[in-house]
Amino acid sequence: MKKILVSQRIIENESYYEVRDALDINWGRFIREIGAVPIILPSEYDSTSFISNFDIQGIILTGGNNLGSLTKKAVDIKRDTLEKNLIDYAIYNKIPILGVCRGMQIILDSFGYPLYSFNNHVAVQHEINVSKNTKYYNILNRQEKVNSYHEYAISSHLFNKINCDKHTRSKLQISAVSKDGIVEAVEHPTSMIYAQMWHPEREKPFKESDLLLFKNHFDL
Numbered sequence: 001m002k003k004i005l006v007s008q009r010i011i012e013n014e015s016y017y018e019v020r021d022a023l024d025i026n027w028g029r030f031i032r033e034i035g036a037v038p039i040i041l042p043s044e045y046d047s048t049s050f051i052s053n054f055d056i057q058g059i060i061l062t063g064g065n066n067l068g069s070l071t072k073k074a075v076d077i078k079r080d081t082l083e084k085n086l087i088d089y090a091i092y093n094k095i096p097i098l099g100v101c102r103g104m105q106i107i108l109d110s111f112g113y114p115l116y117s118f119n120n121h122v123a124v125q126h127e128i129n130v131s132k133n134t135k136y137y138n139i140l141n142r143q144e145k146v147n148s149y150h151e152y153a154i155s156s157h158l159f160n161k162i163n164c165d166k167h168t169r170s171k172l173q174i175s176a177v178s179k180d181g182i183v184e185a186v187e188h189p190t191s192m193i194y195a196q197m198w199h200p201e202r203e204k205p206f207k208e209s210d211l212l213l214f215k216n217h218f219d220l
Helices: 026-033 047-052 074-093 102-110 156-163 208-217
Strands: 002-006 009-012 019-022 036-040 056-061 097-100 122-126 128-130 146-149 173-178 183-187 193-196
Touching (some): 009 074, 026 036, 026 208, 056 074, 056 102, 074 097, 074 193, 097 102, 102 183, 102 193, 173 193
Parallel strands (some): 002 036, 056 097
Antiparallel strands (some): 009 019, 128 173, 183 193
């Protein structure tokens, strides 16, 4: 079975000082259902050294918390650094990488796309418009509605404007947008990079379209 590296959120305990890695237990069930084995990455370990000990064939950047570039919190900045290193590693070594919610935000940030605060995207369900140019059109088009738990995002109008800027690191493409014009999914035209704002692990039961997309992206 393929081994998929999974990043975690970093949280500070409030009752007494302790910094913890944390991961929604549903990720274990979700990755089992797509037919892979999760390898959970600890934040206090050199990621390159950690990956070299496993035959990693995919990377998932999970959700939780906001980017350190937005909050200025040390734990969030620490996670930003870790996950940007994973993005660089995945691109260089041609490893498929998939971001979910915050995972998509850090991918956008890594490629030079700014994020802004938006209303009406926390704890709601909404429809998406799927781009006909996305390689996952037949899968994403099955999504009637997706969940939404994020405050920060980028509008499709600004995304397209920045995408024409020659100073961006590289071009991402929009895979799906919400009805109010917020970018909900992106992909890279040549590298194996895909990201979405909705959480597949929070669905009960898991959606077949989400499972199929992950299987497709990681060639499972």
